Amino acid sequence: MGQVVALSSLLEGRQVWQGRSAPAPAGGYASGWPTLDAVLPNGGWPEATLSEILLPCDGVGELQLVLPALARLSAARRQIAVIAPPYAPCVAGWERRGVSMAHVDVVHAPQARDALWASEQCLRSGSYAAVLCWPHQADDRALRRLQVAADSGRALGFIFRDRSHAVQASPAALRLELETEPTRQIRVRKCRGSQPPAWPIPFPFGTP
Amino acid sequence: MLWACVLLPQLAMDGVLRRRESADEPLALVTGNAQSRSILAVNASARAAGLRPGQRLAAAQALLTHFEVQQHDPAATTHWHRLLAAWAYRYSAEVALWPHAIVLEVSKSLGLFGPWPDFERKLRDDLRALGFRHRITLAPTPRAAYVLAGLHDGLAVMSPEVLHSALASVPVHKARLPDGAADGLLGMGLRTLGALMRAPRDGLRRRFGAALLDHLDHLTGTNQEILELYRPPDRLDLSMEWTHEIAHVEALVFPLRRLTGDLATCLAGRDGGVQRFMVRLIHRDGTSTDVSIGLLTPERDPAMLFEHTRSRMERITLSQPVVAMRLVAHELPPFVPVGRDLFDTRPAHALPLEQIRERLRSRLGDSAIARWQATTDPRPEHAQSTARDIVVIGKPPALPRPSWLLDHPIPLRGPPPQIVAGPERLETGWWDGSDVRRDYYVVETAQGQRAWVFCAPGERGHWMLQGWFA
Numbered sequence: 001m002g003q004v005v006a007l008s009s010l011l012e013g014r015q016v017w018q019g020r021s022a023p024a025p026a027g028g029y030a031s032g033w034p035t036l037d038a039v040l041p042n043g044g045w046p047e048a049t050l051s052e053i054l055l056p057c058d059g060v061g062e063l064q065l066v067l068p069a070l071a072r073l074s075a076a077r078r079q080i081a082v083i084a085p086p087y088a089p090c091v092a093g094w095e096r097r098g099v100s101m102a103h104v105d106v107v108h109a110p111q112a113r114d115a116l117w118a119s120e121q122c123l124r125s126g127s128y129a130a131v132l133c134w135p136h137q138a139d140d141r142a143l144r145r146l147q148v149a150a151d152s153g154r155a156l157g158f159i160f161r162d163r164s165h166a167v168q169a170s171p172a173a174l175r176l177e178l179e180t181e182p183t184r185q186i187r188v189r190k191c192r193g194s195q196p197p198a199w200p201i202p203f204p205f206g207t208p
Numbered sequence: 209m210l211w212a213c214v215l216l217p218q219l220a221m222d223g224v225l226r227r228r229e230s231a232d233e234p235l236a237l238v239t240g241n242a243q244s245r246s247i248l249a250v251n252a253s254a255r256a257a258g259l260r261p262g263q264r265l266a267a268a269q270a271l272l273t274h275f276e277v278q279q280h281d282p283a284a285t286t287h288w289h290r291l292l293a294a295w296a297y298r299y300s301a302e303v304a305l306w307p308h309a310i311v312l313e314v315s316k317s318l319g320l321f322g323p324w325p326d327f328e329r330k331l332r333d334d335l336r337a338l339g340f341r342h343r344i345t346l347a348p349t350p351r352a353a354y355v356l357a358g359l360h361d362g363l364a365v366m367s368p369e370v371l372h373s374a375l376a377s378v379p380v381h382k383a384r385l386p387d388g389a390a391d392g393l394l395g396m397g398l399r400t401l402g403a404l405m406r407a408p409r410d411g412l413r414r415r416f417g418a419a420l421l422d423h424l425d426h427l428t429g430t431n432q433e434i435l436e437l438y439r440p441p442d443r444l445d446l447s448m449e450w451t452h453e454i455a456h457v458e459a460l461v462f463p464l465r466r467l468t469g470d471l472a473t474c475l476a477g478r479d480g481g482v483q484r485f486m487v488r489l490i491h492r493d494g495t496s497t498d499v500s501i502g503l504l505t506p507e508r509d510p511a512m513l514f515e516h517t518r519s520r521m522e523r524i525t526l527s528q529p530v531v532a533m534r535l536v537a538h539e540l541p542p543f544v545p546v547g548r549d550l551f552d553t554r555p556a557h558a559l560p561l562e563q564i565r566e567r568l569r570s571r572l573g574d575s576a577i578a579r580w581q582a583t584t585d586p587r588p589e590h591a592q593s594t595a596r597d598i599v600v601i602g603k604p605p606a607l608p609r610p611s612w613l614l615d616h617p618i619p620l621r622g623p624p625p626q627i628v629a630g631p632e633r634l635e636t637g638w639w640d641g642s643d644v645r646r647d648y649y650v651v652e653t654a655q656g657q658r659a660w661v662f663c664a665p666g667e668r669g670h671w672m673l674q675g676w677f678a
Contacts, residue, residue: 015629059676063611079561087612090594091582096609101580106577107568118568126558153558180656203374205658205677 018203029156036186040174041193044117045069048146050157052172054189057167058089060178061203064097065186070130071098072098073156078129081122083107084115086134116146121161123149130156140169147171167206178203210315210324210366213353214296214331215343216289216308220280221249223288227448229462234275238265248280272423277450286621288340291446291491292437295334296549297477299327304435306352311350311435324364337471347371351433355383368429375427375522376402383427386419402417440478443662444485446470446491449532453492457521460489460530464521465514467535472510480545481506490532498523502574505562508540512563519570587637588613588674607632608650610660610675619670620661623649628658633665650677 010016028042045051045066055062070080076102080103082089083132091101107122109115112135123146131150135142145157150157163177166189175189184201220237236253238245245265245421257272261368265277280571293310296303299321314327321658322329328344335342346364347353348371356363356374358566359382365371378401392415398404404412405424413421425431448463483506489497501520507513568577585591592613608629610617630649637643645661651671654660658677664672 029608057655057657059612059653059678060655061658061678063678066612085612087614087676088592089580090588090610090613091611092609093611093675093677095582096606098609101582104579105565106578106580107572108578109572114572120573121564121567125561125564127561127564154460184656 019192022024029069030072031065032072032202033065039191039197039201041190041191045156046173046192047156048145048151048154049174049192050150050159050172051174051176052159052161052170053161054161054177056163056174056178056180060180061184061205062160062178064205065132065178065203066132067094067099068095069156070104071100073129074098074100074103076129079127080104081107081118081128081131082101082113083119083122083131084109085132086127087182100132116142120145122153123155124153126153126155128153128155130158132158133161134160139172144171147173209313210318210346210348211311211350211355212314212328212331212344213350214310214312214335215345215354215357216292216310216340217343218249219288220285221251221307222340223284224278227463227466234259234272235278236265236268236275237278237280239280247355267634287398287447288639290342290427291437292335292339294474294477295338296439297440298473299331299425301437303438311353312496313350314346315319324366327411328364329361340468347374349427349429349433350435351384351423352428355427358384359414369574372428376400376405378630380404385423386416388459389416389420392416394534432459436478440474441660444471444474444482444534444537444540445534446474447532448535449490453529454528455526455530457524457526460521460533461518463533464517467533468514468517469510471535471537474590475508475540475543478540479543480540481508482537482539483541484506484539485535485537487521487652488534488536489526489530490534491528492531493528495528497524497526504565504569506543507562508543512566516566519567567654587642589642608660608677610658610677612676612678614673614675617662617672617674619658620651620653620673621656623668625653625671626660627651627668634662635665648674 001124028040028044029047030037030044053062053065073080074099082104084107087105088183089106094101094104107118109118115134115137119131119135122128122131146157146159159172166177170190172190176191177187178199179185179187182201184205185202186203188196190196219392222612224235224237232253234257235251236247236254237249239248240246247261247263247268248260249261250259254272254275257275259268259272259275289305293303293305296310296312300312300314300317304311317326318327321330322668324346331344332342343357343361345353345357345360345362346366347356348365348368349651352365352371352375355378356365359378363374365374379399380393380401383401385391393404398407405428409421422431446467448467450463454460471482471485482503483508484502488500489499491497499520501517503516565577580592580594582590583593628650631647633647635645645665647665647667648660648662651659651661659673660675660677661671661673663672
């Protein structure tokens with residue numbers, strides 16, 4: 001018996017299988033969706049890393065998923081960058097959900113390379129608390145760069161991609177897939193730190 | 209009152225040297241007409257070879273076969289002199305330009321910049337960074353500081369009594385007396401200022417006029433000297449030219465760093481910033497390429513001005529080689545430093561927000577980064593804008609609004625959607641010609657998307673997609 005290891009450190013390190021998952025260590029940024037937070041290992045969006053959101057098509061609630069977190073960030077006077085969005089953010093709609101648009105910088109970058117560059121710069125800068133981006137031709141290497149940038153800038157990175165990318169490996173710490181069939185729900189594809197839950201999480205439309 | 213004098217013995221030469229990266233080649237500044245050119249100043253390596261100011265150019269060429277000769281440009285020297293005055297204005301409101309020197313009143317600034325040894329070190333560090341050799345002295349009168357700077361470097365005389373003894377030993381030919389007076393005084397056997405000050409004033413006035421006595425009074429502080437004080441200019445025009453041609457943008461980096469550094473120096477002096485300025489690259493045939501640079505907020509940090517200007521310059525292609533560069537700033541708005549919160553939650557190494565925004569703008573274009581704001585117009589096409597000066601009073605009514613908005617509505621394809629909410633009648637815009645009459649609905653498509661669509665009043669078909677409830 002060389003060294004004494006505290007039992008709690010083993011349990012918190014998730015090195016001992018207990019049959020039922022241990023309570024999650026804090027450290028995430030609460031997403032504002034209690035049912036989602038409950039299954040995520042950090043109790044929310046993992047901080048200083050990328051979260052990937054996979055979509056079947058636009059307009060299925062991908063922004064609703066992140067807007068509560070953005071609202072709290074903007075209320076704390078933190079800046080948010082939205083890089084090369086597919087449509088213009090609607091000011092009235094975002095403010096209805098509590099986001100102060102004075103803290104949202106929308107970056108127009110028509111070329112895919114510029115959009116990736118801008119995302120990396122914003123993630124790395126440390127000045128933006130959250131960065132939302134829609135990479136078009138991002139390969140594994142580009143995503144890994146974004147991941148490193150998010151880590152050094154301590155930012156929440158959100159990348160929105162088509163669900164056809166679900167089969168590819170991704171360096172993102174969290175991968176969620178939005179599904180509309182048979183009903184609207186979120187399927188956790190990957191979450192660093194624990195096993196993704198086997199069942200999807202219901203994700204009803206809030207009152208529009 | 210305490211006056212510091214910054215003597216610039218090599219102003220003309222330093223002005224030439226600071227626009228080149230290496231100063232190793234022998235170099236001489238010459239003056240005079242083509243027949244009798246003589247050397248005005250030399251750099252260190254030319255001095256080592258035996259070249260001296262005042263030599264005839266022919267004599268110098270006999271000593272050293274190969275050295276670079278440049279015609280002295282008095283206008284450029286004046287320019288550097290004024291630049292340094294702008295720099296000194298940062299440390300004192302009372303700055304005056306004298307031949308080869310700058311005097312500034314420092315007693316009021318000592319509280320801000322620390323005791324004199326610290327203050328002096330600051331001045332020297334700045335001058336070294338700007339590339340000017342200098343001597344600094346301190347005395348209770350500006351004239352005395354000026355005279356002592358000719359003999360000493362780093363001498364600080366704080367009180368009038370010490371000043372008296374310090375001046376007493378100054379030889380008369382070093383005392384910067386009015387023209388011709390020094391020779392006459394030497395003829396009379398008066399060799400130092402101490403002897404001169406003991407001599408009867410009436411006799412001196414009769415022989416040398418009132419100017420000599422005024423000079424003595426200004427030296428000792430008996431009579432306060434009235435100075436013509438420097439006022440910073442309201443627009444800046446800095447320029448730099450070189451003898452060879454530069455064909456690549458990369459080679460412009462060094463002069464650009466100097467110019468933006470000078471700009472920052474001038475701005476710091478007048479406590480201003482710059483929001484828009486222009487870099488003009490002048491070609492051999494007189495034509496020029498202009499690069500105009502705009503910033504989101506007034507700035508004055510030299511590193512930021514340089515980085516931003518360089519990233520703009522990297523995008524241009526030079527049609528012809530460049531022989532000179534000018535930097536012109538017409539508007540110098542007041543500078544407001546960015547406040548940082550004591551309880552700032554950003555990481556310690558975070559880049560300032562303005563800097564990252566400027567970086568994005570310089571690569572992606574001026575309008576690439578925007579903050580949207582709601583307007584009072586109910587029409588979705590006009591409901592938001594990136595303009596900065598919108599004042600919205602009151603809150604809009606709580607009607608369903610999407611989170612994505614399409615720039616132009618497009619027809620909604622696919623099977624007929626299911627209506628979730630609506631209609632909301634919009635009938636407005638008659639005043640500017642783009643009159644709209646629409647019924648807005650929230651619908652759910654067969655794919656599970658929520659859309660914000662409209663149709664003609666009362667129709668419930670031919671849906672046009674306006675936005676997504678993403």
